[in-house]
Amino acid sequence: MRDLEKSGQVKWYLEIIGNAVTIYENDTNSIYFDYDGVIGLLEQAQMLVVESARCPRPADLPDYLPWCEKLHNGDEVFDPYSYDGSMSAEDYEKMHNLMGDSEESEDWEI
Numbered sequence: 001m002r003d004l005e006k007s008g009q010v011k012w013y014l015e016i017i018g019n020a021v022t023i024y025e026n027d028t029n030s031i032y033f034d035y036d037g038v039i040g041l042l043e044q045a046q047m048l049v050v051e052s053a054r055c056p057r058p059a060d061l062p063d064y065l066p067w068c069e070k071l072h073n074g075d076e077v078f079d080p081y082s083y084d085g086s087m088s089a090e091d092y093e094k095m096h097n098l099m100g101d102s103e104e105s106e107d108w109e110i
Contacts (some may be wrong), residue, residue: 054086066091066098 017038024031054069061067070086072078080099083092 057091064094066095 020033024033053071055071056069057067066087068087068091070084080095083089087095
């Protein structure tokens with residue numbers, strides 16, 4: 001569920017971090033901080049943002065069509081036989097029912 005207040009908090013923290021880095025770069029007293037530690041945490045935050053991104057089921061999508069909330073990454077291979085929690089159990093079952101229907105219809109065409 002989208003939460004614009006929390007989105008604003010994320011932007012606020014990013015702005016504070018960016019401002020601090022700029023101030024430290026411009027300071028004549030040679031202020032520094034744990035660059036590697038911050039970079040590591042930012043890498044973790046970036047991965048969490050990407051991996052946790054979800055798109056809720058559209059309200060006008062017909063009930064018989066399954067829906068996966070996870071955003072598609074062109075690099076990953078979708079395995080319909082592995083349940084990854086990105087769709088409801090009902091939608092996972094619908095997907096397999098539709099896959100079975102298409103496989104049966106292909107058999108009939110032979």
